[in-house]
Amino acid sequence: MVGGTSPQYQTVQAGSAEPSPLRELIPTFCIAVAAIGFVPILHVASPVLSLTVEILVAIAIVFAVPTYAPAVAIFVLFFQNLFVSTLSPLISVPSDLDFIKGYNFLLCSVMWLTTFGLYVFGRRNRSAEVNRIMCWGVVTLAVVALYFAIGFVQNGQAASVYLRNIVLPLFLFQLSLLTAASYEVRATPFLVTLGVALIICGYVEFAFRDFWLAITNGYTFWGFDELKATHSGVWEAEMRATGNVPVDLKDRFSFDFLNTPLLEGFGLSKILRIHGPNMSAISFGYGIAFFALFLFSVGRxxxxxxxxxxxxxxxxxxxxxxxxxxxxxxxxxxxxGAVVTLVLGLLGLMVFALVAIRVGLQIGDYHVIGLMGGLNGFLAKPFGRGLGIGGNLSDSYFSIDWSAAQAAGTIDGAVESAIGVLIYQMGIAALVPLGFYFAMALKAWRLYASSGYLTQGLAGFGVMVVLLNGLFQEEALFAPPALGLMLSLTGLVIGSQIRMRAAAGQDAESSSDRSIPRPVTATPARARHA
Known part of the structure; x- marks a missing residue:
């Protein structure tokens, strides 16, 4: 039944008797906090030591408690910057802060690489279905790596940042897929608890802003961001684009509702945005939307x-x-029904995109202007330019004349639109990662069509909607709590279904002929760690 949830699926299709939630949650949270909470202190003591410890911790998680890996990855995406901000008085320069903020990518990447290596050597599920998905994922990585190499020789730093932004959602998907296909992953108790923690943090920040900034050393953390933005020209570019001239920290957090001129006539006052424990309003917003949907899908x-x-x-x-x-x-x-809904949903997304582009051009929305720049750049060079060429990290971004761009309806380059940036940098090859993500969303939707489990529907259609948002936001595809979180859930639901089918097939085969000895399969035995 579509409107309800199943006790079986409330553990992301866990299947068997469930241990005490506290026995599951406490070790998971302790390991997640230990994995990322002390990185700022270690980095201040010795960057080499912190890098070594973080790599070893990531490898140890995959080998010792593999079913914790997806949960740890999701935790560090939301809570790493809370630890960084709290310990920011120990940090001396903005460059150190930026480096420390990259440890969550390091942790997730090493967990993915270790899991991928175990898959290659037969220590993870290698069924035909998993192999097909992984094959197309590897092809996607290879295409992205090619364009990274092209862009790196032109702008190494920008190419590296865009490589991280593009591959991390794929890493999270494959990490979750391989883990859930090989082990019994009980994700729901952890995700429910994490969602509640995020909600509490959001309300504390909203109701007690000064208290929140004090206990998290927010003024110090955002002070580093101000220095970086001032020296790089980001502030100047933002003020030209938005017309906002911040005076103090709270002014920086103050925005028109939904940051659009379409609502100016409704008399809505500015909103003091909340940024959550990950210190990013857009990422936190996507996280809250995800957990609101997830909590409803599992009966909360x-x-x-x-x-x-x-x-x-x-x-x-x-x-x-x-x-x-x-x-x-x-x-x-x-x-x-699911089939009609999918057709109508895709048509609705396309109509919404066309209307948003038309209205955006009329009002001079800089996201739409950036998308038009990407489309024009694609037509000029349909095979792309390489990662890091164009986008918000390009040198030309800080010199954009937004008044002229609004009059022209486009710019020379691609900014503020993830898909615009992708087709500008990768050309027609951008269809490879976008097509892979869409194919996995369709696969999750097919599971939803046959089961009616809301969480599968969230994974499937959620990815599709975030891909649509990529037309109008860079963060939709490049901020991990947006596309990365949705793909992580997609990997969990697809992997769980693959594992359960394999287990059901083995049970049926075993019951039909118990007298014939069976060889040991390459798939690990079920674990009950998460």
Missing amino acids: PFLALAALPLLIVCSVKGALITLVFVIAAWISTRLL
């Missing part, structure tokens, strides 16, 4: 409702769009 509707007001004060259009479209897809599936 009141917790889901508690998250909704935070979406308003995050004031992130993409997060609200994701919430609305996924809920509409759930309702439509119950009324019309």
Whole structure:
């Protein structure tokens, strides 16, 4: 039944008797905190020591408690910057802060690489279905790596940043897929607890802003960001684009509701945005939208409702769009069926995109202008230019004349649009990662069509909506709590289904002929760690 949830699926298709939630949660959170919480102190003591420890911790998690790996990855995406901010008085220069903020990528990448290596050597599920998915994932990585090499010789730093932004969602997907296909992963208790923690952090920040900034050393953390933005020209570019001239820290957090001129006539005052423990309003907004949907899908509707007001004060259009479209897809599936809903949903997304582009050009929205620049750049060079060429990290970004760009309806380059940037940098090859993500979303949706489990529907249609948002936001595809979080869930639901099918097939085969000895398979035995 589409409108309900199954006890079986409440553990992301765990299947068997469930141990005490505390026995599951406490070790997971302890390992997650230990994995990332002390990195700033270690880095200040010795960068070499911190890098070594972090790599060893990531490898140890995959070998010792493999089913914790997806949970740890999701935790560090949201809470690393909370630890960094709290310990920011120990940091001396902005460059050190930027380096430390990259440890979550290091941890996730090493866990993925270790898991991938074990898969190659037969220590993870290597069924035909898993092999097909992994094969296309490797092809995607190879194409991205080629364009990284092309861009690196032109702008190494920007190419490296875009490489990280593009491959991390794929790493999270494969890490979750291989883990869930090989082991029994009980993700729901952890994700519910993590969602509640994020909601609490959001309300504390909203209601007690000065207290939140004090206990997290927020003024010090954001002070480094101010120095970097001033020296790099980011502030000047933002002020030209938005017309906002911040005076103090709270001014920097103050935005028009949804940051759009379309609502100016409604008399809505500015909103003091909340940024959450990950210190990013857009990333936190996507995280809150995801957890509101996830909590509802696993039978916690009141917790889901508690998250909704935070979406308003995050004031992130993409997060609200994701919430609305996924809920509409759930309702439509119950009324019309999954096939009709998918067709209508895709048509709705296309119509929404066309209307948003048309209106955006009329009002001079710089996201749409950046998308037009990407389209024009694609037509000029359909095979791309290489990662890091164009985008918000390009040198030309800081000299954009936004008044002239609004008059022209385009710019020379691609900014503020993830898909615009991708097609500008990778040309037609951008269809490879985008196509892979869409194919995995369709696979999750097919599971939803046959089972009715809301979480599978969230994974499937959620990825599609975030891909749509990539037309109008860089963060939609490049901020891990947006596309990365959705793909991590997609990997969990697909991997769990593959494992359960394999287990059901083995049980049926075993019951039909118990007298014939069976060889030991390459798939590890079920674990009950997460």
